[in-house]
Amino acid sequence: MASLLRQASCGTVRAFAGCTGPRLPLRRLLSTSAPSFNKLTDDDLAFFRSVLKENDVITDTESLKTYNTDWMNKYHGKSTVALRPRSTEQVSKILKHCNDRRIPVVPQGGNTGLVGGSVAVEDEVVLTLAGMDKVLAVDEFAGTATCQAGVVLQQLQEAVEAKGYTVPLDLGAKGSCHIGGNVATNAGGLRFLRYGSLHGTVLGIEAVLADGTIIDNLNTLKKDNTGYDLKQLFIGSEGTLGIVTGVALALPKLPSSVQLAYLAVDSYESVLTVFKEAKGHLAEILSAVEFLDDQALDLTLEHLHGARNPLESRAPFYMLIEVSGSNEEHDAEKLNGFLEAMMEGGQVTDGTLAADTVQMQGIWRIREGITEALSKAGAVYKYDISLPLPQLYDLVEDTRTRLDGEEATVVGYGHIGDGNLHLNISTPKASDAVFNKIEPWVFEWTREKRGSISAEHGLGAMKGKYLNMSKSDESIKLMKQLKTVMDPNGILNPYKVLPGN
Amino acid sequence: FHSLSTRGSIIDMSGLRILVGVKRVIDYGVKVRVKPDKSGVVMDNVKMSINPFCEIAVEEAVRLKEAGVASEVLAVSIGPAKALDTIRHALAMGADRGIHIEHDSLGLAPLQVAKLFKAVCDKETPDMVILGKQAIDGDFNQTGQMLSALTGWPQATFASEVKVADGAAEVTREVDGGLETVGVKLPAVITTDLRLNEPRYATLPNIMKAKKKKVEKTTPADLGVDVAPRVEVIKVEEPPTRKAGITVGSVDELMDKLVNEAKVL
Numbered sequence: 001m002a003s004l005l006r007q008a009s010c011g012t013v014r015a016f017a018g019c020t021g022p023r024l025p026l027r028r029l030l031s032t033s034a035p036s037f038n039k040l041t042d043d044d045l046a047f048f049r050s051v052l053k054e055n056d057v058i059t060d061t062e063s064l065k066t067y068n069t070d071w072m073n074k075y076h077g078k079s080t081v082a083l084r085p086r087s088t089e090q091v092s093k094i095l096k097h098c099n100d101r102r103i104p105v106v107p108q109g110g111n112t113g114l115v116g117g118s119v120a121v122e123d124e125v126v127l128t129l130a131g132m133d134k135v136l137a138v139d140e141f142a143g144t145a146t147c148q149a150g151v152v153l154q155q156l157q158e159a160v161e162a163k164g165y166t167v168p169l170d171l172g173a174k175g176s177c178h179i180g181g182n183v184a185t186n187a188g189g190l191r192f193l194r195y196g197s198l199h200g201t202v203l204g205i206e207a208v209l210a211d212g213t214i215i216d217n218l219n220t221l222k223k224d225n226t227g228y229d230l231k232q233l234f235i236g237s238e239g240t241l242g243i244v245t246g247v248a249l250a251l252p253k254l255p256s257s258v259q260l261a262y263l264a265v266d267s268y269e270s271v272l273t274v275f276k277e278a279k280g281h282l283a284e285i286l287s288a289v290e291f292l293d294d295q296a297l298d299l300t301l302e303h304l305h306g307a308r309n310p311l312e313s314r315a316p317f318y319m320l321i322e323v324s325g326s327n328e329e330h331d332a333e334k335l336n337g338f339l340e341a342m343m344e345g346g347q348v349t350d351g352t353l354a355a356d357t358v359q360m361q362g363i364w365r366i367r368e369g370i371t372e373a374l375s376k377a378g379a380v381y382k383y384d385i386s387l388p389l390p391q392l393y394d395l396v397e398d399t400r401t402r403l404d405g406e407e408a409t410v411v412g413y414g415h416i417g418d419g420n421l422h423l424n425i426s427t428p429k430a431s432d433a434v435f436n437k438i439e440p441w442v443f444e445w446t447r448e449k450r451g452s453i454s455a456e457h458g459l460g461a462m463k464g465k466y467l468n469m470s471k472s473d474e475s476i477k478l479m480k481q482l483k484t485v486m487d488p489n490g491i492l493n494p495y496k497v498l499p500g501n
Numbered sequence: 502f503h504s505l506s507t508r509g510s511i512i513d514m515s516g517l518r519i520l521v522g523v524k525r526v527i528d529y530g531v532k533v534r535v536k537p538d539k540s541g542v543v544m545d546n547v548k549m550s551i552n553p554f555c556e557i558a559v560e561e562a563v564r565l566k567e568a569g570v571a572s573e574v575l576a577v578s579i580g581p582a583k584a585l586d587t588i589r590h591a592l593a594m595g596a597d598r599g600i601h602i603e604h605d606s607l608g609l610a611p612l613q614v615a616k617l618f619k620a621v622c623d624k625e626t627p628d629m630v631i632l633g634k635q636a637i638d639g640d641f642n643q644t645g646q647m648l649s650a651l652t653g654w655p656q657a658t659f660a661s662e663v664k665v666a667d668g669a670a671e672v673t674r675e676v677d678g679g680l681e682t683v684g685v686k687l688p689a690v691i692t693t694d695l696r697l698n699e700p701r702y703a704t705l706p707n708i709m710k711a712k713k714k715k716v717e718k719t720t721p722a723d724l725g726v727d728v729a730p731r732v733e734v735i736k737v738e739e740p741p742t743r744k745a746g747i748t749v750g751s752v753d754e755l756m757d758k759l760v761n762e763a764k765v766l
Contacts, residue, residue, distance in 0.1 A: 339705055343706070352702035354702075356528050356551065356556075358553070362702075
């Protein structure tokens with residue numbers, strides 16, 4: 001029973017040191033199928049060293065600290081070895097061995113995830129894709145890129161920009177996150193509104209299954225209706241169905257004209273009106289619609305190095321509206337028409353239009369830097385929720401009401417164009433009292449509105465146990481069946497994603 | 502408000518008229534590419550914006566107006582039709598009116614630009630001219646100095662701080678050895694350096710208002726300036742690509758490379 005308790009407790013949120021998570025109900029403990037894993041032996045290490053280069057088998061505690069700590073410094077693994085393969089064949093050999101030996105593995109990309117999905121929960125072996133960082137091909141006629149999973153997103157962006165294309169996704173973590181990790185988590189980001197989901201833009205995937213089988217679907221065909229579309233299984237599976245080792249992406253043309261407006265808006269109803277009007281006026285050139293509340297701006301100006309308020313006035317909400325296209329005059333005309341209408345209508349009380357790329361970056365820094373500012377401000381409880389637009393901000397206000405009296409700052413921001421709220425609660429230090437008021441209440445609130453408890457961040461180690469708040473029991477059962485088929489020994493990223501793992 | 506240098510007595514300082522030069526250049530963030538025929542750089546479909554040093558000049562002038570030291574800021578640009586956008590941006594930041602000297606500015610070198618500004622100064626008689634120290638396309642860093650010579654006005658270049666009082670300006674300059682402070686009697690030419698100020702974002706209400714501010718159009722011929730080029734660009738090339746660096750394994754290996762490969766020892 002004690003070992004079952006330990007296994008089960010691994011799936012709980014292990015917040016900051018000294019914070020005890022919620023207690024699991026007994027029924028949940030008994031439904032846990034605790035996987036039985038083996039510990040690493042010297043023979044295993046010798047095997048790894050026979051497959052990989054000497055310095056790609058990392059065992060020294062100093063180096064392991066990075067592999068064992070997530071970006072938020074919230075989740076800490078106890079892995080004693082990190083492996084850094086340089087080829088798909090090496091990944092295959094490692095996984096085959098680990099599967100035979102029942103040694104659990106946590107695949108790791110840029111380690112920038114926000115739900116504890118990329119570090120070990122216990123002492124799983126870390127398998128980092130950082131050694132597979134080559135862009136293999138950029139086809140400037142077809143508009144496709146093929147690369148290894150460990151290519152950093154920004155590096156991929158630079159490679160395709162040189163040929164006149166852009167990667168169809170962009171996020172604040174672009175300097176560190178890997179395209180393989182983006183694909184494995186079905187990352188959303190700032191341009192989801194314009195380019196859509198990775199489920200649509202990924203053309204092919206090469207992945208390695210738990211038993212070492214290499215599934216090579218790495219082609220760049222736009223249309224291929226031959227059998228079940230296996231790549232969709234890997235996209236968003238967060239490393240639990242296979243390890244993505246190669247990605248082929250469709251690339252949109254790099255827009256030659258990009259313009260950014262930053263608007264002060266007088267109410268949430270106005271935010272929705274501005275969004276609706278933006279779609280009407282700007283139509284096909286609209287490429288990003290983001291929002292943040294004044295509390296988020298406040299926190300960011302206080303804690304983010306180099307942040308500067310673009311406006312002198314303050315307002316309850318701010319929006320970033322970006323347009324991109326192939327004709328600057330045409331886009332500027334549409335944008336000016338839209339801005340004039342919004343100022344006349346009174347929804348927009350102030351705003352600015354970025355005059356050059358430096359100002360554009362300055363404005364994006366505000367929106368992209370909120371996460372970093374929150375990390376610096378103290379402890380943060382982070383939620384990523386999809387909700388119907390009219391009710392989206394109600395969650396922020398209800399959270400404020402609920403935490404009234406606590407030393408907590410509640411901020412709301414996110415991809416309003418996608419109906420995706422980032423709700424964050426900042427406290428000076430970790431607080432059980434605050435945490436217990438938030439969870440599971442915030443997920444129950446979301447379930448009631450038929451929202452998603454994780455719009456884009458995924459489940460990781462944090463939210464698997466709440467999956468039934470957004471998916472039916474039948475769906476979860478089918479997911480578990482799929483997992484058993486693809487990873488019978490459960491060695492791939494255990495304790496994550498599905499409840500009871 | 503006459504030129505202060507022609508009077509000896511104490512002048513009313515609340516009415517300084519400042520002329521600011523603004524240039525439309527390839528945006529700072531763009532990766533510039535050389536045309537295949539090596540005649541110049543690719544300008545088609547490339548993002549253009551106000552030269553960063555000119556933006557700083559506008560900001561400084563507007564701040565002087567807000568401090569009650571200046572009463573009018575005049576933005577001047579030389580360029581094709583689209584240069585008007587740059588003037589409008591200066592107006593949105595707070596300049597009062599503009600002058601657009603229409604010319605396909607690609608052929609213009611600093612001397613011609615300085616002559617055109619001299620002609621405008623003769624007409625407008627400003628108390629101060631603030632220019633960016635250089636444009637990020639040509640990087641010449643000559644126009645301000647040449648204008649000073651043509652007008653006979655003192656110059657204070659690479660300004661990182663400007664204080665105006667009693668018909669003179671005290672300007673702190675960024676020079677190789679550190680900071681140097683000079684005093685110049687007005688009228689004078691000041692060129693801006695990066696640390697002078699951080700330009701404001703133009704607000705939407707001001708962008709709308711700027712559309713109604715007056716911009717006068719003129720040409721080099723109207724100003725009586727000969728802008729025939731004195732310099733012919735023969736070829737434009739990219740700098741040679743840097744070779745990748747290598748990590749050496751030992752001091753001996755480093756010495757070997759320094760002596761035998763790089764031949765610097």
